[in-house]
Amino acid sequence: MSIRIAPYTVLLSVLLLAACTKGTKITKVSHEKRPAEAPYSRVLIVGVTPNEGLRWRWERLMASTLEGRGITAWASVKEMGYDTPLNRDNVVVAVRKTGADAVLVSRLIRQDVAARGVDARKEAKLRRRDEYIFDFFRYDYEEVDVPSYTLLTSTVEINTDLYEATEGRLIYSLNSITYQKQTEWEVLDEVTIAIAKRLRKDKLARPGS
Numbered sequence: 001m002s003i004r005i006a007p008y009t010v011l012l013s014v015l016l017l018a019a020c021t022k023g024t025k026i027t028k029v030s031h032e033k034r035p036a037e038a039p040y041s042r043v044l045i046v047g048v049t050p051n052e053g054l055r056w057r058w059e060r061l062m063a064s065t066l067e068g069r070g071i072t073a074w075a076s077v078k079e080m081g082y083d084t085p086l087n088r089d090n091v092v093v094a095v096r097k098t099g100a101d102a103v104l105v106s107r108l109i110r111q112d113v114a115a116r117g118v119d120a121r122k123e124a125k126l127r128r129r130d131e132y133i134f135d136f137f138r139y140d141y142e143e144v145d146v147p148s149y150t151l152l153t154s155t156v157e158i159n160t161d162l163y164e165a166t167e168g169r170l171i172y173s174l175n176s177i178t179y180q181k182q183t184e185w186e187v188l189d190e191v192t193i194a195i196a197k198r199l200r201k202d203k204l205a206r207p208g209s
Contacts (some may be wrong), residue, residue, distance in 0.1 A: 022179035024190040026198050027157075031172040037164065038171070039199075040102035041208035044095055046076045048086065048107040052169045058106065058188060065192040069200065070207025088168070095165045102165055102205075106195075109157040109175065153180040156187050160195055162204060171206055 043066060047058035059075035066073040079094040080086070091103060155177065162172040176194050181187045199205035 007040065007148055024176055024178035024194045026174055026176050026194060028175040029173070029202070031197070031202070032170070037101065037166075039203050039206040040071075040162075040164075041206055042072045042099060043205065044074050044076055044079070044091070044098055044100035044103045044165070046086070046091060046103060046105040048105060052077070053084050054184070056193045057184070058192075060180055061188050062104070062106070062192045062195070065196045066199075066205065069196055069205075071205050092168070100165050103163045103164065103168075104160060104195075106158055106160040109159050111157075112155045114153050114155070114180070120190070154187065155179050156181070157193070158191055162199070174198060 026184045043063075045059045045062045045066075045190070046054040047062070049055050049058070056077050059077055063073035063075050074094075076086070076091065078093050079097055080090055082089050094100075095103060157177045159173065159175050159176060161170055163169060166169050174195070176191050178187050178194075181190070196205070
């Protein structure tokens with residue numbers, strides 16, 4: 001069966017779905033007196049997890065997010081390799097190798113998984129018509145049945161510490177929570193952006209000269 005659905009109806013459905021999800025927020029911030037050398041512009045990223053793949057994805061995305069804001073950043077796993085134990089001495093070696101002036105260390109605090117049943121429903125599937133080349137409304141919507149399923153979402157809390165590289169002194173710490181995400185990439189993307197924004201807001205990271 002082919003049915004016509006007004007475009008604003010589809011748009012409204014998308015907006016309502018987006019409104020049901022929460023974003024990411026910073027829940028706790030603590031810091032020492034800001035050192036004279038802050039803000040920092042060369043940051044070594046460290047993800048503390050036994051999962052090597054997750055460590056790589058976190059560090060690369062965090063580094064990329066900072067680099068997108070003009071800050072030089074390195075993933076520690078790229079500088080150290082997977083076989084090098086993640087400890088203070090080896091991080092110091094990576095700091096000297098890269099010339100980093102700060103180290104950003106993140107670790108998972110908790111993950112809460114929720115399951116929600118989604119009832120069977122009908123959805124509109126977009127189908128393009130090619131009857132007229134200059135027809136800007138050349139789309140029909142075909143009604144399809146979507147079976148019921150279980151939707152899993154995760155709420156994740158991550159702690160992030162910033163150390164100055166000269167003495168290895170902790171100068172800043174924050175906790176971030178991202179709510180009701182369905183995929184790992186949603187978590188990584190939102191949290192890394194939130195952390196980068198907060199570091200800039202608190203004048204702890206800035207582009208190098």
